[in-house]
Amino acid sequence: MLNSEKTPSELLVLIRKLRFKKIGIKNDRKQRLNDFENVKQVFIDFYNYCYIFIKLKNFKEASKGIDKKY
Numbered sequence: 001m002l003n004s005e006k007t008p009s010e011l012l013v014l015i016r017k018l019r020f021k022k023i024g025i026k027n028d029r030k031q032r033l034n035d036f037e038n039v040k041q042v043f044i045d046f047y048n049y050c051y052i053f054i055k056l057k058n059f060k061e062a063s064k065g066i067d068k069k070y
Contacts, residue, residue: 006014 004011
């Protein structure tokens with residue numbers, strides 16, 4: 001494909017078709033981001049929790065909410 005006479009846009013279309021055919025992923029930017037709303041909210045809540053303690057310079061309390069395994 002890299003040495004073909006095709007234009008870059010034609011190559012992208014071909015790559016997308018092959019990707020969908022081989023691994024079943026289209027990823028056409030129309031994915032439903034609402035499916036991640038709960039994950040997003042958990043992240044926002046945790047970030048705000050840590051930020052409040054960091055802002056108050058209470059680093060020990062902020063680090064309590066972080067799992068040491070990660």
